[in-house]
Amino acid sequence: MNSSSQPAVMFQDVSxxxxxxxxxxxxxxxxxRGSATAIIGPNGAGKTTLLLALLGQIxxxxxxxxxxxxxxxxxxxxxxxxxxxxxxxxxxxxxxMMVMGHQRRPLWLGRASKAVRAAKEALxxxxxxxxxxxPAGALSGGELQRVLLALAIRQEPxxxxxxxxxxxxxxxxxxxxxxxxxxxxxxxxxxxxxxTHDLSLVTAHATDVICLNRRVTGTGPxxxxxxxxxxxxxxxIHLGLADIQAAQSGRPAPPGGHRHD
Numbered sequence: 001m002n003s004s005s006q007p008a009v010m011f012q013d014v015s016x017x018x019x020x021x022x023x024x025x026x027x028x029x030x031x032x033r034g035s036a037t038a039i040i041g042p043n044g045a046g047k048t049t050l051l052l053a054l055l056g057q058i059x060x061x062x063x064x065x066x067x068x069x070x071x072x073x074x075x076x077x078x079x080x081x082x083x084x085x086x087x088x089x090x091x092x093x094x095x096x097m098m099v100m101g102h103q104r105r106p107l108w109l110g111r112a113s114k115a116v117r118a119a120k121e122a123l124x125x126x127x128x129x130x131x132x133x134x135p136a137g138a139l140s141g142g143e144l145q146r147v148l149l150a151l152a153i154r155q156e157p158x159x160x161x162x163x164x165x166x167x168x169x170x171x172x173x174x175x176x177x178x179x180x181x182x183x184x185x186x187x188x189x190x191x192x193x194x195x196t197h198d199l200s201l202v203t204a205h206a207t208d209v210i211c212l213n214r215r216v217t218g219t220g221p222x223x224x225x226x227x228x229x230x231x232x233x234x235x236x237i238h239l240g241l242a243d244i245q246a247a248q249s250g251r252p253a254p255p256g257g258h259r260h261d
Contacts, residue, residue, distance in 0.1 A: 006033065006067040007030040007031055007032055007033060007067065008031045008032065008033040008034075008035075008066065008067060008158070008159055008191040009030065009031035009054065009064065009065070009066050009067075009159065009191075009193070010029075010030050010031075010063075010064070010065040010067075011027045011028060011029045011030070011050070011062070011063075011064055012028060012062055012063040012064070012065070013026050013027070013028060013061070013062035013063070014026070014027040014028075014050070014053060014060050014061070014062035014063070014064060015027070015060065015061045015062055016046070016049050016050075016053060016058060016059070016060045016061075017061075022214065023046050023049045023214065024046040024049055024050060024053075024060070024212075024214060024215075025214055025215050026062075026215065027046075027050060027062070027212070027215070027216055028216060029210045029216055029219045030219070031159075031191060031193060031208070031210075032191075032207075032208055033067070033191055034185075034189065034190075034191055035191060035192070035207045035208045036181070036182065036185055036192040036194065036205060036206045036207045036208070037191070037192070037193050037194070037206065037207070037208040037209065037210060038193075038194045038195075038196055038201070038202040038206035038208070038209045038210070038222070039051070039193065039194070039195045039196070039209075039210045039212060040196055040197060040199070040202055040209060040210070040211055040212070040234065041197065041211060041212035041213050041217075041234055041235070042197060042213065042234070042235050042236070043197065045212045045213045045214060045234075046212050046213075046214050047195045047196075047197070047212055048163065048195060050195075050212065051161060051163060051193075051195050054066075054161070054193075055077070055079065055161070066159070068158065069158050075158050075159060076155055076156060076157045076158050076159075077155075077157055077158070077159050077160075077161065078152035078153060078155050078157030078159070078160040078161065078190070079152060079160075079161045079163075080145070080148045080149050080152050080160070080161070080162045080163065080165060081148065081163050082163040082164040082165075084144065084148060088136070088137030088138075090136070090137060091135070092135070092136045092137070093132070093133055093134065093135060093136065094123070094128075094131045094132050094133070094134050094135075094136055094139070094147055095116065095119060095132040095133065096136075097136050097147065097151075098115075098119035098122065098123065098132075098147070098150065098151065098154070099115040099116060099119050118154060119132075119150075119154070120132065122150040122151070122153055122154045123147075123150050125150065125153060125184065126146045126147075126149045126150045126153070126180060126184070127146070127180065128143065128146040128147060128150060131143055131146070131147060142176075142177060145165060145177060146177070146180075149180070149181075149184075153184065153188070156188075157190050158190055158191065159190060159191045159192075159193065160184075160185070160190050160191070160192050160193070161193045161195070162181070162192065162193065162194045162195065163195045164195060164196055164197075164198075165177060165178075165181070165194060165196070165201075175204075178201060178204065178205040181194075181205065182205060194206060199226075202222060202226075203222065203226070206222050207221065207222060208220065208221055208222060208225075209221075209222050209225050209226065211225070211226075211230055211231075211233075211234040212234070213233065213234050213235075213236075217230055217233040217234045218230035218233070218234065
Protein backbone atom coordinates (compact mmCIF):
# COMPACT_ATOMS: atom_id res chain seq x y z
CA MET A 1 0.00 0.00 0.00
CA ASN A 2 1.46 3.39 -0.94
CA SER A 3 1.41 6.39 1.37
CA SER A 4 -1.32 8.20 -0.60
CA SER A 5 -3.79 5.35 0.02
CA GLN A 6 -2.96 4.98 3.71
CA PRO A 7 -4.94 6.79 6.39
CA ALA A 8 -3.15 9.93 7.54
CA VAL A 9 -3.48 8.79 11.17
CA MET A 10 -4.31 5.43 12.75
CA PHE A 11 -5.13 5.07 16.46
CA GLN A 12 -4.67 1.47 17.59
CA ASP A 13 -5.83 0.49 21.09
CA VAL A 14 -4.79 3.85 22.50
CA SER A 15 -5.37 4.17 26.24
CA UNK A 16 -4.43 6.95 28.65
CA UNK A 17 -4.45 6.64 32.41
CA UNK A 18 -3.48 9.48 34.72
CA UNK A 19 -3.08 8.89 38.46
CA UNK A 20 -5.03 5.65 38.14
CA UNK A 21 -7.94 7.30 36.31
CA UNK A 22 -8.79 6.04 32.83
CA UNK A 23 -9.15 9.01 30.46
CA UNK A 24 -9.17 7.04 27.17
CA UNK A 25 -9.72 3.32 26.74
CA UNK A 26 -8.77 1.21 23.70
CA UNK A 27 -9.28 3.91 21.07
CA UNK A 28 -9.28 2.44 17.55
CA UNK A 29 -10.00 4.87 14.72
CA UNK A 30 -8.61 6.24 11.46
CA UNK A 31 -8.29 9.71 9.97
CA UNK A 32 -8.62 9.44 6.16
CA ARG A 33 -5.98 11.32 4.21
CA GLY A 34 -7.27 14.63 2.86
CA SER A 35 -10.35 14.56 5.10
CA ALA A 36 -11.71 17.08 7.56
CA THR A 37 -12.14 14.74 10.52
CA ALA A 38 -13.86 16.01 13.64
CA ILE A 39 -13.19 14.49 17.05
CA ILE A 40 -16.35 15.14 19.07
CA GLY A 41 -17.74 14.40 22.50
CA PRO A 42 -18.88 16.11 25.70
CA ASN A 43 -16.54 17.77 28.18
CA GLY A 44 -14.39 15.15 29.87
CA ALA A 45 -14.73 12.70 26.96
CA GLY A 46 -10.98 12.69 26.27
CA LYS A 47 -10.91 14.75 23.05
CA THR A 48 -8.03 17.00 24.06
CA THR A 49 -6.23 14.06 25.65
CA LEU A 50 -6.31 12.19 22.32
CA LEU A 51 -5.01 15.32 20.60
CA LEU A 52 -2.14 15.60 23.11
CA ALA A 53 -1.30 11.94 22.55
CA LEU A 54 -1.17 12.56 18.79
CA LEU A 55 1.13 15.54 19.35
CA GLY A 56 3.40 13.47 21.59
CA GLN A 57 2.65 15.64 24.62
CA ILE A 58 1.27 12.90 26.86
CA UNK A 59 2.14 9.26 27.56
CA UNK A 60 -0.20 6.56 26.26
CA UNK A 61 -0.49 2.82 25.69
CA UNK A 62 -1.14 1.42 22.22
CA UNK A 63 0.00 2.86 18.90
CA UNK A 64 -0.54 6.04 16.92
CA UNK A 65 0.73 5.74 13.35
CA UNK A 66 1.09 8.93 11.30
CA UNK A 67 1.81 8.20 7.63
CA UNK A 68 3.96 10.71 5.71
CA UNK A 69 3.09 11.74 2.18
CA UNK A 70 6.61 10.80 1.13
CA UNK A 71 8.10 7.66 2.74
CA UNK A 72 11.21 8.30 4.79
CA UNK A 73 10.36 11.92 5.55
CA UNK A 74 8.92 13.17 8.85
CA UNK A 75 5.30 14.30 8.85
CA UNK A 76 4.82 18.06 9.16
CA UNK A 77 2.13 18.84 11.74
CA UNK A 78 0.44 22.21 12.11
CA UNK A 79 -1.39 23.07 15.33
CA UNK A 80 -3.88 25.84 16.06
CA UNK A 81 -4.57 25.95 19.83
CA UNK A 82 -7.92 26.86 21.32
CA UNK A 83 -6.36 29.97 22.82
CA UNK A 84 -2.98 31.60 23.15
CA UNK A 85 -1.95 32.97 26.52
CA UNK A 86 0.26 36.02 26.12
CA UNK A 87 0.60 39.48 27.62
CA UNK A 88 -1.87 41.57 25.62
CA UNK A 89 -0.16 44.72 26.82
CA UNK A 90 3.11 43.70 25.18
CA UNK A 91 4.06 46.05 22.29
CA UNK A 92 4.08 43.32 19.66
CA UNK A 93 2.48 43.62 16.23
CA UNK A 94 0.99 40.74 14.27
CA UNK A 95 3.88 40.93 11.79
CA UNK A 96 6.41 40.71 14.61
CA MET A 97 4.54 37.70 16.00
CA MET A 98 4.64 36.09 12.55
CA VAL A 99 8.41 36.50 12.04
CA MET A 100 9.46 35.49 15.57
CA GLY A 101 11.23 32.15 15.35
CA HIS A 102 11.75 32.51 11.60
CA GLN A 103 14.82 34.72 11.67
CA ARG A 104 18.11 34.48 13.51
CA ARG A 105 18.56 38.09 14.53
CA PRO A 106 16.45 39.56 17.35
CA LEU A 107 13.44 41.69 16.39
CA TRP A 108 14.98 44.87 17.78
CA LEU A 109 17.63 44.64 15.04
CA GLY A 110 14.95 44.60 12.35
CA ARG A 111 12.94 42.03 10.44
CA ALA A 112 14.49 39.81 7.77
CA SER A 113 12.95 40.48 4.35
CA LYS A 114 12.56 36.76 3.62
CA ALA A 115 10.68 36.19 6.87
CA VAL A 116 8.46 39.21 6.19
CA ARG A 117 7.58 37.97 2.69
CA ALA A 118 6.66 34.53 4.00
CA ALA A 119 4.58 36.10 6.79
CA LYS A 120 2.71 38.32 4.33
CA GLU A 121 1.94 35.32 2.12
CA ALA A 122 0.61 33.33 5.09
CA LEU A 123 -1.55 36.24 6.29
CA UNK A 124 -2.90 36.74 2.77
CA UNK A 125 -3.80 33.05 2.57
CA UNK A 126 -6.08 33.43 5.61
CA UNK A 127 -7.41 36.81 4.42
CA UNK A 128 -5.72 38.65 7.29
CA UNK A 129 -3.03 40.74 5.60
CA UNK A 130 -4.80 43.87 6.88
CA UNK A 131 -3.87 42.80 10.43
CA UNK A 132 -0.09 42.90 9.88
CA UNK A 133 0.46 46.21 11.70
CA UNK A 134 -2.21 45.66 14.35
CA PRO A 135 -1.06 45.16 17.96
CA ALA A 136 -1.45 41.46 18.71
CA GLY A 137 -3.12 42.27 22.02
CA ALA A 138 -5.90 44.21 20.25
CA LEU A 139 -7.12 41.30 18.13
CA SER A 140 -10.63 39.91 18.50
CA GLY A 141 -11.18 36.18 18.98
CA GLY A 142 -11.79 35.58 15.28
CA GLU A 143 -8.84 37.74 14.22
CA LEU A 144 -6.48 35.91 16.57
CA GLN A 145 -7.68 32.56 15.19
CA ARG A 146 -6.77 33.72 11.69
CA VAL A 147 -3.30 34.77 12.82
CA LEU A 148 -2.75 31.44 14.61
CA LEU A 149 -3.90 29.67 11.45
CA ALA A 150 -1.43 31.73 9.40
CA LEU A 151 1.36 30.72 11.80
CA ALA A 152 0.39 27.06 11.38
CA ILE A 153 0.21 27.06 7.58
CA ARG A 154 3.65 28.72 7.38
CA GLN A 155 4.94 25.27 8.29
CA GLU A 156 3.27 23.82 5.16
CA PRO A 157 1.66 21.06 7.24
CA UNK A 158 0.53 17.70 5.95
CA UNK A 159 -1.84 17.45 8.91
CA UNK A 160 -3.43 20.53 10.48
CA UNK A 161 -4.89 20.11 13.98
CA UNK A 162 -7.45 22.62 15.24
CA UNK A 163 -8.47 22.59 18.91
CA UNK A 164 -11.95 24.11 19.36
CA UNK A 165 -11.40 26.59 16.49
CA UNK A 166 -14.75 28.32 17.02
CA UNK A 167 -14.22 29.05 20.74
CA UNK A 168 -14.71 32.74 21.45
CA UNK A 169 -15.93 33.42 17.90
CA UNK A 170 -19.49 34.57 17.10
CA UNK A 171 -21.75 32.60 14.74
CA UNK A 172 -20.95 34.74 11.70
CA UNK A 173 -17.23 34.58 12.38
CA UNK A 174 -17.42 30.81 12.94
CA UNK A 175 -19.02 30.32 9.51
CA UNK A 176 -16.34 32.42 7.80
CA UNK A 177 -13.55 30.61 9.62
CA UNK A 178 -14.88 27.20 8.64
CA UNK A 179 -15.20 28.24 4.99
CA UNK A 180 -11.57 29.35 5.20
CA UNK A 181 -10.52 26.01 6.74
CA UNK A 182 -12.30 24.13 3.93
CA UNK A 183 -10.72 26.22 1.18
CA UNK A 184 -7.21 25.90 2.57
CA UNK A 185 -7.56 22.14 3.04
CA UNK A 186 -8.67 21.65 -0.55
CA UNK A 187 -6.16 24.09 -2.07
CA UNK A 188 -3.15 22.88 -0.07
CA UNK A 189 -4.05 19.20 0.18
CA UNK A 190 -3.54 18.71 3.90
CA UNK A 191 -5.55 16.53 6.27
CA UNK A 192 -7.52 18.45 8.86
CA UNK A 193 -8.38 17.28 12.38
CA UNK A 194 -10.87 19.39 14.33
CA UNK A 195 -11.37 18.81 18.06
CA THR A 196 -14.78 20.21 18.96
CA HIS A 197 -18.01 19.70 20.86
CA ASP A 198 -20.01 21.85 18.41
CA LEU A 199 -22.29 19.63 16.30
CA SER A 200 -23.28 22.54 14.06
CA LEU A 201 -19.67 22.95 12.97
CA VAL A 202 -19.31 19.20 12.42
CA THR A 203 -22.42 18.74 10.29
CA ALA A 204 -21.65 21.81 8.17
CA HIS A 205 -17.93 21.33 7.56
CA ALA A 206 -16.51 17.92 8.55
CA THR A 207 -16.28 14.98 6.17
CA ASP A 208 -15.56 12.33 8.82
CA VAL A 209 -16.02 12.02 12.55
CA ILE A 210 -14.63 10.20 15.57
CA CYS A 211 -17.15 10.19 18.42
CA LEU A 212 -15.65 9.82 21.89
CA ASN A 213 -16.85 9.32 25.42
CA ARG A 214 -13.65 7.84 26.82
CA ARG A 215 -14.19 5.04 24.29
CA VAL A 216 -15.05 5.28 20.60
CA THR A 217 -18.82 5.43 20.27
CA GLY A 218 -18.80 5.80 16.49
CA THR A 219 -16.44 6.57 13.62
CA GLY A 220 -16.72 7.09 9.87
CA PRO A 221 -18.27 9.56 7.39
CA UNK A 222 -20.39 12.22 9.11
CA UNK A 223 -23.67 11.51 7.30
CA UNK A 224 -23.69 7.78 8.02
CA UNK A 225 -22.10 7.84 11.48
CA UNK A 226 -24.11 10.45 13.38
CA UNK A 227 -27.16 8.30 14.04
CA UNK A 228 -29.50 8.77 16.99
CA UNK A 229 -27.92 5.80 18.75
CA UNK A 230 -24.36 7.05 18.29
CA UNK A 231 -25.25 10.58 19.38
CA UNK A 232 -27.05 9.28 22.46
CA UNK A 233 -24.09 7.05 23.36
CA UNK A 234 -21.73 10.01 22.90
CA UNK A 235 -23.61 12.87 24.53
CA UNK A 236 -26.30 11.11 26.55
CA ILE A 237 -28.96 13.30 28.11
CA HIS A 238 -26.96 16.45 27.29
CA LEU A 239 -27.90 16.19 23.62
CA GLY A 240 -30.72 18.48 22.43
CA LEU A 241 -33.40 17.48 19.93
CA ALA A 242 -32.33 20.27 17.56
CA ASP A 243 -28.81 18.88 17.50
CA ILE A 244 -30.02 15.35 16.72
CA GLN A 245 -32.13 16.60 13.83
CA ALA A 246 -29.29 18.76 12.51
CA ALA A 247 -26.77 15.92 12.69
CA GLN A 248 -29.06 13.48 10.90
CA SER A 249 -29.97 15.96 8.16
CA GLY A 250 -26.45 17.29 7.66
CA ARG A 251 -27.62 20.87 8.32
CA PRO A 252 -26.40 23.23 11.06
CA ALA A 253 -28.60 23.41 14.14
CA PRO A 254 -30.86 26.47 14.36
CA PRO A 255 -29.82 29.40 16.60
CA GLY A 256 -31.79 27.93 19.49
CA GLY A 257 -29.95 24.61 19.29
CA HIS A 258 -27.69 23.50 22.12
CA ARG A 259 -23.94 23.89 22.34
CA HIS A 260 -22.43 21.27 24.58
CA ASP A 261 -20.24 23.32 26.91
